[in-house]
Amino acid sequence: MYHFEKVESKIDRATLIDALQGIVSGESVLFEEEDLRPYECDGLSVYRALPLAVVLPKTIEQVQAILSLCHQYHVPVVARGAGTGLSGGALPHEQGVLLSLAKFKKIIHIDPKRRIAKVQPGVLNLEISQAADPYGLYYAPDPSSQIACTIGGNVAENSGGVHCLKYGLTVHNIQQLKIITIEGELLTIGGSGLDSAGYDLLALMTGSEGMLGVIVEVTVKLLPKPDRAQVLLAAFDDVAKAGEAVGNIIAAGIIPAGLEMMDKLAVRAAEDFAHAGYPLEAAAILLCELDGTNEEVSEHVLKVREVLKHSGATEVRTAKDDAERLVFWKGRKAAFPAVGRMSPDYYCMDGTIPRKQLPRVLQTITDLSKKYDLRVANVFHAGDGNLHPLILYDANVPGELARTEEFGGKILELCVEVGGTITGEHGVGMEKINQMCVQFNSIELNQFHAVKAAFDPQGLLNPGKAVPTLHRCAEFGAMHVHNGKLPFPELERF
């Protein structure tokens, strides 16, 4: 469950709506309940709230005026892109304004020589690659929601995708941002070159979940499209062997473009849905994509085939052409909706672990699955250790959602315990706010609050998300539950 950080605004709702209508045209301010409904949640629909108003500006000046107004009257502001986020980061504040960047849809320009695209934050992730395609270029980070998610939201969450091991996250693939501070000031962060003067504010803004400023323009780096991509599919009768195979590929000096693992339940769901020809008897399958120049890919395919066989794969297939490559991927890409067909609801978790801990983590998840009497399918970005357990539940069964949330929380705490993190790519948002108390101690959380205050001293940008108050952590009582099992036991914890 969640509760809002209460604020003392200095303006009533009617006056606020009037003032917003003075900044943008009348139809760009929504305040009737039926108009607010579509904005009540993001991709994590278990949390819902209605804001005082939704405002849809279309110019930078309007965003400046809106923020300046909210700053003057102490009104919370939650920025929102497409609302595909999975951690409740764009959940509205009941006493605040929801600032939608949906009208910032323009690709400002593509410069093939500099290999950059300058775009507005409401541009969809996939649209950038489509616009760059005629130049033989693309934008590398490809979260699974790339047909629907916006680049502004990608920067706010530091989104990843299936190609992170080789091509990095959003933070590695952007060059410049324009942001508006809560006071309404326009700042340019980063530069037109490979670095800029002063502190690395570009990194600090990336993944800051709308807590430090509102992004109004993004310059992304583009990469040349590889000459060729090839994918191998390997089946294993034991999950631990599949995990070892991943380490062996890397030890052979090869960095695959994508390296995905699915466990038995996920394979079954994906196969029923996508008919990708996956081996159903396997305990786990690995998909390994190699890209680069023609010659490099040929060489690496042979090497990886050998490594997979030596690692105990019961079967190794190489996609014979691009059509078959896409079929291999189709199952993996459909894994989430496919699992969704097996159960009325599912809850997608997002922890990262050191890869060598995979067998232990999967065993513990299996044990917890029995304890909570809830099925789990595991999808794993094996190259970078990002695990997505999908917990199957039925929201109509009383108590099942609460049990699911508790189970999910246990999985995240397990990720921290083995040296990983509570979120690899979905962000903390509202969802993982309690687990932040497990991963960070009170002085670290205080340092985060001080960073926030450097940008937004009154705490008006997305209040209550991403970093918990110490009071909240004390209520959560996480330290008691995990007494003695946490790293740095000598440090004071709340």
Place this chain on the structure above:
Amino acid sequence: MNTDTSQQLQQQILDAFEHAIALRIVGGNSKAFYGRAVSGEALNVAEHRGILNYEPTELVITARAGTPLNEIEKILDAKGQMLPFEPPAFATTATIGGTIACNFSGPRRAYAGAARDYLLGCKIINGKGEILSFGGEVMKNVAGYDVSRLMAGAVGTLGVLLEVSLKVLPKSEMEATRVLHCSNVEALEKMHVWSQTALPISATCFDNTSLRVRLSGAAKAVDAAINAIGGEDMDNASRYWMDLKEQRLDFFKTEKPLWRIAHASDIEPLPLEGEYLYEWGGALRWLKSDASAEFIQNTVAAADGHASLFRHTQQQGLFQPLTPGLMRIHKNLKQAFDPKNILNPGKLYPEL
């Protein structure tokens, strides 16, 4: 040698915090020329050293900040791996902490990323003497603000690095260097044609007469790229790239101020008197010039770039001035990490 001096370091910072004593952070003292001069009591980090974790198949290494850079490179090399950002050392005493604090990257930077791109996590002591950990040893981690990367390039003004975790990569199977003779405009043109292809280029350098291109990758890919690029093979190439990285080429033997200029890679040669050396596909240009700092920085700013006085015998560390809005955020961040302004005060800008 493997010693943990974090308690002594913390105690010295706690004392300095209590009595508001400025501290000058010293690692291997290999980069003392870089940044503005700091007057203060020395805080010696070099003894806090040792590799804490290295898992080749996880592609991660964690070391104490005082660990010599060459010790890290040696242990990685033994497993066929490397720090992909190819950091310069400038002296054998260079530490990994100093490297990250300066965010120094070498010839491979334009093709593989900078030091900050490979930083996964760090442990620091802030200006209040508090020990804090951010990030971790995994590639994907978005819990909390990215404080780790904020430390890269902050030259110790926000925190003293205690430990860093870095992503590492396998070394390339094969390397080759080609030399082409051309003008600066032709060199820029060529580098931009190549950068729009998937050729396995790992470094470029233009020295006024010759364009050198390093290729790294699978043997067959390098062979194919040699045909695509042309030029002549270079003898002693690995020595050349090492000397470029460590600034031991003749170009760098100078009494003149050495400016580091960074802007978009395709900017036409700027109207600044002096001798140039281009790296990073044109995105980094070294300039030896007696022109005034103001003139150089204004000219570079007009090209939407930034210039810093990298090395000079008489003057130290003039970084490109920040806009008032950015300076305000910088000061607030400094206050957030180091409220008494005791960590390397003034090293980056007089106000910080």
